[in-house]
Amino acid sequence: MMKQAEEMHCNVGFLGPQLFSATVVQFKSNDVIQAIKKAMKHDFVVGAYNIGSHWVMVAIAMKWNDVWYLDSSKGFPLRKFKDVVTIVNWAFSEHMDPKMKKNSKTKPKLTHKIDIPCTQQPSGSTSCGFYVALNMYDLLGDMCILKKASANQATIRMIQGMLCEFILKEIIDPKGSFYDGPADDA
DSSP states (O other): OHHHHHHTTOOEEEEOTTTSBHHHHHHOHHHHHHHHHHHTTSSEEEEEEEOSSOEEEEEEETTTTEEEEEOSOTTSTTOOOHHHHHHHHHHHHHHHGGGSOTTOOOOOOOEEEOOOOOOOOOTTOOOHHHHHHHHHHHHHHHHHHHHHHHHTHHHHHHHHHHHHHHIIIIIBOTTSOBOOSOGGGO
16 A cells, blocks of 8 residues: 555555554553554544454544544444544644644644545454555545646636636626537637
8 A cells, every 4th residue: 555655646644553452552551542643644543443353444634634543343332432532633733733832822723533435344244454545545445536636726726717717708698697509609
């Protein structure tokens, strides 16, 4: 996946699953904070988080200050992910501290979204690791598309402007009524 991100020129940091787990968060939280903080230099941070008996994909979109939790097993309605929410918030706070202006009174905060739709594993299945990888692979492609679209905002706005101008001048009559003449006139 790292190779795919490179090939697609998508700036993604990956968190190793051996470090990004409930057990390590509980006993070595500073190590996890530092790893997440280091990965936050990328546009997106992606990791497989082990909550104990289940893997969940976690993606942090730095540009939008969003954290997405892709849980392939909806058997537990809307898990809260309290420990990982706390640890990601701490890492984000440390990441933002040097960037904040001294006069700034408010720090940006992360929005945690735990109800992100993703590919679901069959009921009773224990293949959550496979589904984390599958969802990560799918999301990686989407991230690259999102990045390219946001990098081209000026082009998109220009096209939107041209389209609006065309609609206003060529389709809508200056008096405000829609053109309803024969199709051959168009």
